Amino acid sequence: MYGTVLYIDYNKNNIEIYNYLSSKNLDISSVSNCTEALRVIEEVIHDLIIISQDDNIDDLDKLQTLKRHHTTACIPIILISKNMRTNKNIKLNALRAGINDFMKIPIKYDELDLKLQNYFTIADVRRTVLADNAEMKRELSIKKSQIKSTMIDIKNAYSEVIIKLSAAAEYKDPESGNHIARVAHYSKCLAEHAGMDNKFQDQIFFAAPMHDIGKIGIPDRILLKQGPLSKDEWNIMKSHTEIGYAILKEPKDSTLAMSQDIALHHHERFDGSGYPYGLKDKNIPLSARIMAIADVYDALRSCRPYKKSLSHKDSHHIMMNGDDRLKPKHFDPELLNILDKKHKLFEEICEECSNEA
Ligand SMILES: [Fe+2]
Ligand SMILES: [Fe+2]
Structure with a gap:
């Protein structure tokens, strides 16, 4: 015994x-x-x-x-x-x-x-x-850490695929190299200060870079044309929104579903003067309203064959007060107000992401 x-x-x-x-x-x-x-x-x-x-x-x-x-x-x-x-x-x-x-x-x-x-x-x-x-507890803890590590690998692979896919569209687009990285950060920043939860912030971070994925389907003669586009050429150019929507057709994943919304609606304007459908107000998905501000601010800050880059101060002023082409009424006023309050963060993102080039 x-x-x-x-x-x-x-x-x-x-x-x-x-x-x-x-x-x-x-x-x-x-x-x-x-x-x-x-x-x-x-x-x-x-x-x-x-x-x-x-x-x-x-x-x-x-x-x-x-x-x-x-x-x-x-x-x-x-x-x-x-x-x-x-x-x-x-x-x-x-x-x-x-x-x-x-x-x-x-x-x-x-x-x-x-x-x-x-x-x-x-x-x-x-x-x-x-x-x-x-x-059992020991084995469970090993399995948990294995699953965690696999999830991190999947997330990294997922973000890499998205970045490469977005880069494919940017590859022949004259927009500057770090545009997709910058719009991801601006969009996440706007989503955060609009009170959206972490899941939404992560999703828009990955979805925003795909906004111009449809440009893959635009002929080079139009996409890379140095001079002004004819009416027909402009209509073809505008179709990158619907091409993007078609590329991302029937998404199984919620981030891809958001990127499909963004691809289709990022050129809609809050006052209904945008394309492809002329949607107004909050009929435009929130993700696309956020993207519109991120994309336009970055376009102002970027150098193009037909224009110089503008300073943060001038870009911020145009976003808030408009110019001969841009009007504040094109944007969701609540989101524009966030840009106004947090504009310094936009300036920082622009500097940091441009320096990485
Ligand atoms: Fe676009
Ligand atoms: Fe863009």
């Missing part, structure tokens, strides 16, 4: 039980009250607690602490007492304290042997279950 016993001996002179337990080669810790017992069990979880007492003891309720804690609640406790029959309170107090089993003095040692065997069997099972649980 093997097991660990915490022996609480209130009778100090009652050495007989202790000697008997010792003769069984059990691992015994002996203390003289429940307070000491709690201290010992904090360090080593024993298989069984045996309490030997003659009279009512006043700190028995301390054992309830053990019954409240999941690692010690299952430890069986046997109370051995001489006066159990004459003092009913002993048994009632013991039951309240969570004691599981009782024995009377004088002890029947054959009965104690059987009880020990039974309780040590239960302790073995408990140890096995605890070991299995610990192993």
Whole structure:
């Protein structure tokens, strides 16, 4: 028989039980009250607690602490007492304290042997279950970190594919190299200050770079033409919105669905004067209203074959007050107000993303 016993001996002179337990080669810790017992069990979880007492003891309720804690609640406790029959309170107090089993003095040692065997069997099972649980927790934690790492890989691969796909459109577009990176940051910034949640902010960050994906379908003679476009050429150029929509057809993923909205509607204007459908106000998806501001601000800041780049100050002024082509009413006034309040952030993004080129 093997097991660990915490022996609480209130009778100090009652050495007989202790000697008997010792003769069984059990691992015994002996203390003289429940307070000491709690201290010992904090360090080593024993298989069984045996309490030997003659009279009512006043700190028995301390054992309830053990019954409240999941690692010690299952430890069986046997109370051995001489006066159990004459003092009913002993048994009632013991039951309240969570004691599981009782024995009377004088002890029947054959009965104690059987009880020990039974309780040590239960302790073995408990140890096995605890070991299995610990192993399962360890495996679960490994799996969790593997899943986390895979998710990061997928997210990185996803963003790389999107950036490469967007770059394909930019490849033959005269817009400057870091335009797609800048509009991603401006859009996320506007979404954040418009109070959109983290998911929306992440989605627009990945969706915004695909706004001009449809330019893949525009012939070079029109896309790269240095002079002004004829009416027919301009109509073909405008079709990049619908081509983009068609490229991103039937998206299964919510970020791609947002990029499809953006591709189709980023040239709509809040006053209804945009294309392809002349949508007005909030009939234009929020993502596309955000994109319109990001795209136009960046176009003002960028150098084109037909125009110089403007300073942040001039670009901000035109966005807020308009010029011969641009009017503030083209944009969602709430979003334009955010640009006005946070325009310094736009200036910082423009500088940082341009320096990366
Ligand atoms: Fe566009
Ligand atoms: Fe653009």
